[in-house]
Amino acid sequence: MFSKACEYGIKATIYIAVKSMRQERVSLKEIAEEVDSPVAFTAKILQSLAKSGIIDSHKGPTGGFQIEETKIDTIKLHDIVHAIDGDKIFVGCGLGLEQCDASQPCPVHDKFVGIRDNLKIMLKNTSLYELATGLEIGLTHLKR
Amino acid sequence: MFSKACEYGIKATIYIAVKSMRQERVSLKEIAEEVDSPVAFTAKILQSLAKSGIIDSHKGPTGGFQIEETKIDTIKLHDIVHAIDGDKIFVGCGLGLEQCDASQPCPVHDKFVGIRDNLKIMLKNTSLYELATGLEIGLTHLKR
DNA sequence: TTTATTTAGGATAAATTTGTCCGAAATAAG
DNA sequence: CTTATTTCGGACAAATTTATCCTAAATAAA
Numbered sequence: 001m002f003s004k005a006c007e008y009g010i011k012a013t014i015y016i017a018v019k020s021m022r023q024e025r026v027s028l029k030e031i032a033e034e035v036d037s038p039v040a041f042t043a044k045i046l047q048s049l050a051k052s053g054i055i056d057s058h059k060g061p062t063g064g065f066q067i068e069e070t071k072i073d074t075i076k077l078h079d080i081v082h083a084i085d086g087d088k089i090f091v092g093c094g095l096g097l098e099q100c101d102a103s104q105p106c107p108v109h110d111k112f113v114g115i116r117d118n119l120k121i122m123l124k125n126t127s128l129y130e131l132a133t134g135l136e137i138g139l140t141h142l143k144r
Numbered sequence: 145m146f147s148k149a150c151e152y153g154i155k156a157t158i159y160i161a162v163k164s165m166r167q168e169r170v171s172l173k174e175i176a177e178e179v180d181s182p183v184a185f186t187a188k189i190l191q192s193l194a195k196s197g198i199i200d201s202h203k204g205p206t207g208g209f210q211i212e213e214t215k216i217d218t219i220k221l222h223d224i225v226h227a228i229d230g231d232k233i234f235v236g237c238g239l240g241l242e243q244c245d246a247s248q249p250c251p252v253h254d255k256f257v258g259i260r261d262n263l264k265i266m267l268k269n270t271s272l273y274e275l276a277t278g279l280e281i282g283l284t285h286l287k288r
Numbered sequence: 289t290t291t292a293t294t295t296a297g298g299a300t301a302a303a304t305t306t307g308t309c310c311g312a313a314a315t316a317a318g
Numbered sequence: 319c320t321t322a323t324t325t326c327g328g329a330c331a332a333a334t335t336t337a338t339c340c341t342a343a344a345t346a347a348a
Contacts, residue, residue, distance in 0.1 A: 001233065001260070003336090004240065004336060004337095005335080007238075010239060027293095027294070029294090038336080039338090040338050041337050043295075044296095044297090044336095044337090046295085047296065050295090058294080058295080059293085059294055059295045059296080059343070059345060060293065060294055060343095060344055061292065061345070061346045062346060062347095063295060063345075064295085065295090094145060094151075095146075095151045095154060095286070098288050099288050105283075105284050105285075106284055106285065107154075107158055107275040107278050107286070108154070108221070108275065111270060112145075114262075115259070116145070118262055122258070122259055131252070135251055140250055141249075142241070142250065144241060144243050147306090148307095149305080171324070171325090172324075182308080183307095183308090184308050185306065185307050187327095188327090191326065191327080201325060202324080203313070203316095203324055203325045203326080204313095204316050204317095204323065204325080205315070205322065205323040205324065207314085207324045208325085209325090
């Protein structure tokens with residue numbers, strides 16, 4: 001469903017959000033440990049999330065990653081997925097046809113669009129805040 | 145969403161079904177042309193569909209692929225996807241966690257399971273017959 | 289200013305998916 | 319039986335995704 005990059009990116013962002021809600025900055029090393037992802041690959045993903053403006057990064061000792069607290073409930077899962085995987089999971093024909101729309105559909109067009117719309121709606125409605133809160137209160141987990 | 149192999153496999157199977165409803169057998173070459181897929185790669189996919197018992201293959205002149213007519217409406221999209229991609233799109237955590245279920249969920253567990261259940265239901269309810277009929281009557285297309 | 293620490297970013301490698309090539313096996317027809 | 323045609327299946331190649339390594343740049347603190 002999601003790429004590995006996206007999985008790691010989502011987990012990392014949620015973890016950073018939890019810490020940011022406590023005004024704490026976290027290092028790449030800590031993130032990778034806590035979300036059980038490869039350090040160097042995670043670094044690349046965090047880089048692109050920083051470039052997209054979803055997270056902030058700071059170099060040097062006491063450096064690390066954080067998220068502006070006011071942003072935490074405006075950031076949606078959709079934003080994270082889009083920043084990492086682009087729009088490839090949101091657009092295009094389910095069977096890979098170049099020309100496929102309601103007027104000239106592929107055989108699975110309607111059904112596929114239905115499922116994908118559900119996915120889009122879910123991603124647009126799910127805030128980083130609720131994901132971080134669920135983790136914070138121990139309702140959910142990110143390791144293993 | 146689906147792998148390329150799956151996209152080609154679905155398109156090929158629908159095309160074979162349409163021909164089989166007219167008691168015609170089709171060659172790999174014709175299939176690849178008509179569904180706009182790479183010939184040699186399509187051959188591999190058809191091989192695995194044949195091994196799974198979804199399609200029948202015959203060697204030699206007048207050989208080719210076909211589907212038992214009685215099977216066409218019992219075969220579901222789910223069967224095709226499962227034969228090619230296995231169960232990887234049906235099982236496993238949305239964030240790649242090893243341990244993730246209702247009692248110890250990842251942050252997106254419930255929402256993810258919801259979407260995936262929709263997908264499963266759609267795939268299990270969609271028959272090859274309806275896909276082939278849509279193509280046959282010109283309602284849908286497979287090329288470009 | 290020097291040093292230690294942390295992210296940035298480029299080069300490279302491994303793994304997986306996608307795709308090609310070609311000889312072998314089967315088989316229909318002359 | 320021979321030949322032409324078609325799928326089978328193994329080896330190989332290209333492209334993409336996943337992952338690592340290392341140096342540079344920034345920066346906090348001694």
